[in-house]
Amino acid sequence: MKNNTKMKALLATVFAALFALFMVACSGGQASSGSASASASSASASAASASAASASASAASESASTSSASASAASASASSAATPASADVVRISTTTSVNDSGLLPYLQPYFEAATGYKWEVSSAGTGAAIQAAKDGNADALLVHSKSQEEEFISEGYATERIPFMYNYFVIVGPADDPAGIKSCATASEAFAKIAQAKQPFVSRADKSGTHTKELGLWEAAGIDPAGQEWYFETGQGMGATLTQAAERQGYTLSDKATFLSNDAKNSLTILLGESEDMKNTYSLLEVSSSKYPDNNIEGAKAFVQWMQSEEADKLIAEYGTSEYGEPLFFLM
Known part of the structure; x- marks a missing residue:
């Protein structure tokens, strides 16, 4: 687009010069030096005008480029923001020990049938799992480090830790x-x-x-x-x-x-x-609505309540017995 603008400016300059020559020719070469000067001035003005137009187009192009860069920066910033909560999905941040044991995939269909919610599980070490909640990427936690959980509460990210199972x-x-x-x-x-x-x-x-x-x-x-x-x-x-x-x-x-x-x-x-x-105690925590009002607060409550239900208790108490001869987790 910038090259097209320059071409138009050049054509305008050539046209102005040809027009001046045409006027001189029409006067039979009798034009005074004043007329020639005026025509030259006109041509010069046309060239200046074209140059100004070219500069304006260049500035507009640079402005558009700046706007594009700003939009790209805004997009990059948005991509690093917290994952938005969904009304029917509970985002659970848990430890690798729970996830690697297979407990949550085993419980998931029962939870969904009982509550109508789906859950989305991410797992990491407890420190990283808690950080995910601090970043707004979890509605509830299932973790096992009392000191880190208590720090999470003291910083206002939750109001209560509920110890509910152990191994x-x-x-x-x-x-x-x-x-x-x-x-x-x-x-x-x-x-x-x-x-x-x-x-x-x-x-x-x-x-x-x-x-x-x-x-x-x-x-x-x-x-x-x-x-x-x-x-x-x-x-x-x-x-x-x-x-x-x-x-x-x-x-x-x-x-x-x-x-x-x-x-x-x-x-x-x-x-x-x-x-x-x-002894290795696992606790449930709901992420505070005062920190993240857009979280799935009701879904988090449903998760924490169901994990303490009679149905969940029975399922957890049985998990692992057929394969290992003993449960992998015990209820508090």
């Missing part, structure tokens, strides 16, 4: 147990023996509830494992961490449900677990 953390490792932790009375004692024996330990290192629990056990043992040659950090979920522990024939901390449902159980074994200091 146990377990320390898993090679069947021959080279660090000799099987006889330990507590998890922190077991961690101390792993460090003393310099046996491989694989950490999630992802700010999840499991990672938070692991760090607490190292602290209780009086050990800082960071940077030790036997300490490996995956920065990934429980499934990937179990896989790496199996490959290294090392130890790791896992929730029992994920371990039992993971192929790593074929090369690792539970060496310590089900003590009171290894």
Whole structure:
């Protein structure tokens, strides 16, 4: 478009010059120098006018380009905003341990039949799952880190945490147990023996509830494992961490449900677990309407209420029994 404008301006200039010559020719060459000067001035004015038109078109083009850039920036900004809530879909942010166990896909059709809502599940470590809710991308949470949940409430993102089910953390490792932790009375004692024996330990290192629990056990043992040659950090979920522990024939901390449902159980074994200091509690939280009034508030309430219903209790109590001989989760 800019090239077309320049062409039009050039043609206008040529036309003005030809017109001036034509006028001189018509006067039989008798035009005075004043007339010639006037015609030249007219041609010059026409050229100036064309030049101004070209400049104006160029400015308009630059303005349009700027507007386009602004629109692109606005579009990019919008794409990073919170995912909009839907009236019939409940957005649930949960942990990888719950999701990897298969519990939510198992419960989903029963929830939808009972409430009329559908649910949309995203999973990550508890830290990332809670951050998703802070970013406006979740209506409800199902997580397992009391300290992070309480911080979430203190910051005004929820008003209540509802502990409703639990399982146990377990320390898993090679069947021959080279660090000799099987006889330990507590998890922190077991961690101390792993460090003393310099046996491989694989950490999630992802700010999840499991990672938070692991760090607490190292602290209780009086050990800082960071940077030790036997300490490996995956920065990934429980499934990937179990896989790496199996490959290294090392130890790791896992929730029992994920371990039992993971192929790593074929090369690792539970060496310590089900003590009171290894209890792993899961809580429900509704994201506050005061923070995100456009969230699916009613859908979140329906989810939290149904998860505590008799129907859900029965389903959760049975989940895992046919395959593992015991439930993967226990009700509070």
